[in-house]
Amino acid sequence: MALGKDYDYAAQECSIARALEIVGERWTLLVVRDALYGVRRYNDFLVHLKIPRAVLAARLQSLTEAGVLEKRRYQESPPRDEYVPTELGRALWPALRALGLWGRAFNPDARPMRTFHHAECGTELGSYGECPQCGRTVDPADVEMRPGPGLGPAEDAVSRALRAPRRLLEPLELQPR
Amino acid sequence: MALGKDYDYAAQECSIARALEIVGERWTLLVVRDALYGVRRYNDFLVHLKIPRAVLAARLQSLTEAGVLEKRRYQESPPRDEYVPTELGRALWPALRALGLWGRAFNPDARPMRTFHHAECGTELGSYGECPQCGRTVDPADVEMRPGPGLGPAEDAVSRALRAPRRLLEPLELQPR
DNA sequence: TTCATGGGTTCAGTGAATGAACCCGATCTG
DNA sequence: CAGATCGGGTTCATTCACTGAACCCATGAA
Numbered sequence A, B: 001m002a003l004g005k006d007y008d009y010a011a012q013e014c015s016i017a018r019a020l021e022i023v024g025e026r027w028t029l030l031v032v033r034d035a036l037y038g039v040r041r042y043n044d045f046l047v048h049l050k051i052p053r054a055v056l057a058a059r060l061q062s063l064t065e066a067g068v069l070e071k072r073r074y075q076e077s078p079p080r081d082e083y084v085p086t087e088l089g090r091a092l093w094p095a096l097r098a099l100g101l102w103g104r105a106f107n108p109d110a111r112p113m114r115t116f117h118h119a120e121c122g123t124e125l126g127s128y129g130e131c132p133q134c135g136r137t138v139d140p141a142d143v144e145m146r147p148g149p150g151l152g153p154a155e156d157a158v159s160r161a162l163r164a165p166r167r168l169l170e171p172l173e174l175q176p177r
Numbered sequence C: 001t002t003c004a005t006g007g008g009t010t011c012a013g014t015g016a017a018t019g020a021a022c023c024c025g026a027t028c029t030g
Numbered sequence D: 001c002a003g004a005t006c007g008g009g010t011t012c013a014t015t016c017a018c019t020g021a022a023c024c025c026a027t028g029a030a
Helices: A015-023 A028-037 A042-049 A053-066 A093-106 A157-161 B015-023 B028-037 B042-049 B053-066 B093-106 B157-161
Strands: A069-075 A080-085 A114-118 A143-147 B069-075 B080-085 B114-118 B143-147
Touching: A015 A028, A015 B028, A015 B093, A028 A042, A028 A053, A028 A080, A028 A093, A028 B015, A042 A053, A042 A080, A042 A157, A053 A069, A053 A080, A093 B015, A093 B093, B015 B028, B028 B042, B028 B053, B028 B080, B028 B093, B042 B053, B042 B080, B042 B157, B053 B069, B053 B080
Parallel strands: none
Antiparallel strands: A069 A080, A114 A143, B069 B080, B114 B143
């Protein structure tokens, strides 16, 4: 959200404002969304989001510093890191779910892009990420994402990989390791 | 979120991105939050948010154009308008609630600024705005907001008025009409 | 040797946010 | 009646962040 260097809406005595200090900047929530979808690598974020490289580097760094993502080395030579949602990052799922539902409500004629189901029973999630069948909150790791009828043709490898039904948080496997 | 004039994350086939096109800019969600809290007038937003006047005018206009707020004349001479959340605006409540909870989770040592209760039974709302007692989603109009222990001294008249327990959406009455 | 890949940093240009100043019509105060 | 005040803005220069392109570097492959 393009906060200035003086975060003066920290002055707002409101936890919504606190949240926006961390995830309110442009691109930030989309990076977190992708991370929950299973994207972990710099280059995958890059091609999927079509985000400027400098901005991606800045967002990954600030999200890591905030404890929303964890930077983790997965090979030594050459050194390569991946970014994985922490507990705090996974806790953003309900907010993202609610925002996504609102976005769908915004243009009600559009067909849903993706649907989210409780993996254990297949029921589509309710308004806030809960399972109406089981009546309880569903951890993102137990959410299955399925492509919806509103999706157009996939442009890049990441979009293509995100077309298969898959669990949230499950890492993308584009290249054989 | 400081979108450029070319909204290229419209290209993102995702309703989260669609939502962020509308409410992703800096200040926008805070304006909607205040509107749900009952703030309706230009000047009240101004003193409560400490937002630059030009930005406020821009946000109120774009939110009105998007159908999130409705601009409504409440007196003719001099002409005065107020901004009231529409159905679409009220539908943002779950997302704001989820964000606020996350913001509170972010610094767990802090005392809550405000708590939100189902007005009919007094139960504090669950993680997503539902009432755990009644087991159903609570419309924002049925939510009672109460000041929490984390609130500091009120700086301005709006903050002071928002200190009393009150229903969401109930218009602020600062000046006698 | 040369190229390709992953993961960045640097840089100039642009567009948005900021805060102060100004404007205007209408009402209140003396 | 004059002057101040208020609600609701607009204008403007400055600052700041976003953008996209170019560059860098280490490693591994052809």
